[in-house]
Amino acid sequence: MELVATTRRTMGRLFAAVGAVVLAFGVLGLATPAHADIVNPEMPFKVSGNVQNNGEPVAGVTITVTGGGGFTATVPSGEDGKFVVGVPEKNADYTVTLDETTLPDGIAVVDNPNTPDFVEGNVQTASVGPGGRVAMNFFIGQGERHTVAWIDQVVQRLISGVNFGLMLALASVGLSLIYGTTGISNFAHAEMVTFGAVATFGLVHVFGDAALPLAIGLAIALSAGLGWALDAGLWRPLRKRNTGLVQLMIVSIGLSLAIRYLYQFFIGGGTEQLPGADSEKIQLFGEVSLSIVDMVSMGLSILLIVAFAWWLTYTKVGKATRAISDNPSLASASGIDVDGVIRIVWIVGSLLAGFSGILWAYFRPGIRWDMGGQILLLIFAATTLGGLGTAYGALIGSLVVGILVEGSSLFIPSDLKYVGALVVLIGILLFRPQGILGRKERVG
Amino acid sequence: MDVLGILSSTASFILDPTTMAYALAGLGLAVHFGFAGLLNMGMAGFMALGAYGYAIGILTFGLPWYLAAFVGIGASIVFALILGIPTLRLRGDYLAIVTIAAAEIIRLFLLTSAFVDVTGSADGLSGFNGPGGTVTNPIAGAGGFNDSNPIPDGEYGFPPFLDDERTWYLRIVGGIILAVGVYFVWRLVNSPWGRVIKGIREDEEAVRSLGKNVFAYKMQALIIGGVFGALGGLMLAFSTNVNSGVYVTSLTFFLWTALLLGGAATVFGPLVGSAIFWVLQAFLGLLFPALAKAGLLPFDSIQAAQIRFILIGVALVLLVVFRPQGIFGNKKELTFVK
Amino acid sequence: MSSSDKPTTPVKSTGLHVGEIKPGVAKKDPILIADGVRRQFGGLTAVDVAHVEIPRNAITALIGPNGAGKTTFFNLLTGFDIPNEGTWSFNGKSLAGVPAFKVARMGLIRTFQLTKALGLLTVMDNMKLGSTQQTGEKLWASVFHFLWKKKDVEIETQALDLLTRFKLDAKKDDYAASLSGGQRKLLEMARALMTKPELVMLDEPMAGVNPALTQSLLDHILNLKKEGMTVLFVEHDMHMVRHIADWVIVMAEGKVVAEGDPYEVMKNPAVIDAYLGSHQDVDLGTVTGRITLPKQGKEK
């Protein structure tokens, strides 16, 4: 992957605001955090920190620490985004500089010299005190937002939320259908999401950047194939064995772990980018801007969701799917081929999940082995919010969750933005545990 | 390939603090799931509270380490109460999703930079175990966990268990907590109380119809299991720094794998399961890279070290499908109620 | 009668009611009174009981066609379901809003139509769960063996006694999951009796139990009555109802449509209508009866 030395102020705005959290504090003889790269370990005092993009560790970023007496040390951030530098003195100030040219393509620290009201975000001062905990926090992405008009921020977040919500919807309608027809709380859905992105990445690798549309098309087809394979190879045999629902849930957890680490095996623990992740932004009004990728991805989501809704409402298989969600035994008694329909549900669900994974890769941005797992609970939240097992509900639920997550970062620290959605998830399960359309089971 | 080296580092994992932490938390899961039928998928949250409660108790509140340990345990009890009061009425799979979400909320709060002064954010916390380790902490001062170690400095034991006084102290403390814990749980589940919670696992309506306060029993089980989770976290905190990156959902899933390996509805299952889990982890984590280096596997050694994580997932699937009672569990005591 | 277990001839309690017999008639000594209890599932009104009283120390049968609302009524009375409206009381104490386990502790125990044997517990453990006197069920006491061991032995003797009566003693160490359907019914009934209830509500206790055993269980129920217990049971077998019940309450479409002495009530046009619709010339016993019981009931 090429690391182009570019600093694009606009790019830092929406998706790619680098939450480059440079936490610098001095602790006497601090034990090295796991994985972090360390230089000068023999020195008695330490400056350490963290490079993160939206809560995601960014590896391989060059950090330079300079101090009095000509001290200078350079360290790359570790696999977990951390770095530790041994320094010779306490009660002293050190300058920590993040070399932006080593950031992955498409993300940047905002430090445009044309806007003098910004601190140079990638240069920080760390004071190693007499001991104890001195922690300094620099949210470069946030500092920048202060200059954007409130209404623009709201609109920007709203658009972003809808975009995110549509992407979630693609994943959650599939999860919802699967839950409705088979009763499985499918934790491996996260990996079906990741699959779309990873497959696209692999195909681009083979065919080249120019063949991106072809790669995406093929990846979606492969996603559908994955759904087929999972049902044929695993879920159908388990259905035949009459495996209990709790067991099926734990099987899906095991499957999720296995596939997740399989991805890590192939693409490693870092973040990869798809071509076009740094596409041009178009100014809409005020400070509100959207990249071409955003627009295309929203358009495609809507197209796919409409097609899906049409399929579910008007086709024979779609109707059968809803019938099975409603009452499986009645459906099979009235001559519906339940097994066949479930197979199709897995294929459609996996296809949609794969596509949403591709969009997620652009939204984050970046491809990671556990990227699906990062939004799994949000997908669950969306599905539950709309009423478990009802596809249309999942659609609404996704938009609510998307807007909630993106909107909440206007009020709370952005690294807590998922909390709101999780609280909603818990709340819904508490107050309408049977879902919106579900019925309470009878006793006795 | 250093076969002996691999075997010896592997064997040392039997007595590793991490193994003991898993065994303790696994014991908690056994109480939750194996005996009371509660699908707790948020054990990592309980462990995080145990570890962070302890560390924060020392670093922020300046408590002595043994009192700080009770902060961790107390935090897990409060969490169990907050989680249990509304959720214990929920159906099994909903409880799973609620607990997993609650554990994630805890992790996000520990990770956020909003409370960095207390939680250390992404860096986590360190230096709370006192001088015996690597750090003098000005707040905790002397008298940290490491200082309470009565064993004179030096190397003890025999290979592969030839280790310094701190490691031995950890092993002994962990061993005592585990032994007491196992005895306590064994007593509990073989008592009339245990009979009631096993009944609840099978069919709570039936137990309710016999006049038992099902909710109270479930709450007690949730708290007891949660305290064991916190003890597991505490054990981890005794041995190393705390970091929110450890208490992720995968930790809960690994615990489940270890639990199901040993047998969920058994008292010794979590112990045996954790030992097998970690010994296999250590073994495969060394074996595959060694094989790769020797040119016997066609990938690099980083990849080779990751194969074992794939195998955890595969093992979990196979266990649940083919041996739900665990390797040593009683076939009749299958724990999955249909 | 000539079998080894000599069946007791039921001693019917009479004069249970006050005034003219009609649905909701007052009883001399009611143990359970329900007033205006209504439960709806969406558009369907499953139970809509204006007024009903259950006589103390008598065997009352609750009958009615499938879907009449009998099980739902049981659920409502015992706190397993919450009605949309209504009040009901047990021994003069209102039960509205009382959770199911407290209802059970007050001495009102029910069994389930769909059996709830605790499959992965042994038969004996199932029985022991029924006991209400085990302090070892408290968390703090449970870890101290000596606090509850003696009581457990006592409970075990008690349980064995009941199991023998229910012909389950040979199975006491087996997992309940290995029992047959009928045996599970028996176990559930025996377990309910372990609580020593004042009023026991049995939902189709004899469904799936073979005739010879049915006879001996009926004797057992009659003994319970002798000991002062009150029994309310749901049953579709009219012969059995006639044989054993002192009083019969008939439900149809959620309402109590008739009450009375078992012989009189089956002649009631409302009952025949509810059960038979157009086939009104058939005897109710032959339509719903499953077994032929000794005739002594009818001749009495």
Ligand SMILES: Nc1ncnc2c1ncn2[C@@H]1O[C@H](COP(=O)(O)OP(=O)(O)OP(=O)(O)O)[C@@H](O)[C@H]1O
């Ligand atoms: N949880 C529920 N949700 C919806 N409808 C229900 C529920 N429970 C019962 N019903 C309906 O209420 C009506 C009464 O059911 P109930 O089980 O009380 O009948 P019953 O008299 O016990 O019948 P049976 O003799 O067959 O056992 C039925 O029509 C049933 O379908």
Ligand SMILES: [Mg+2]
């Ligand atoms: Mg019924």
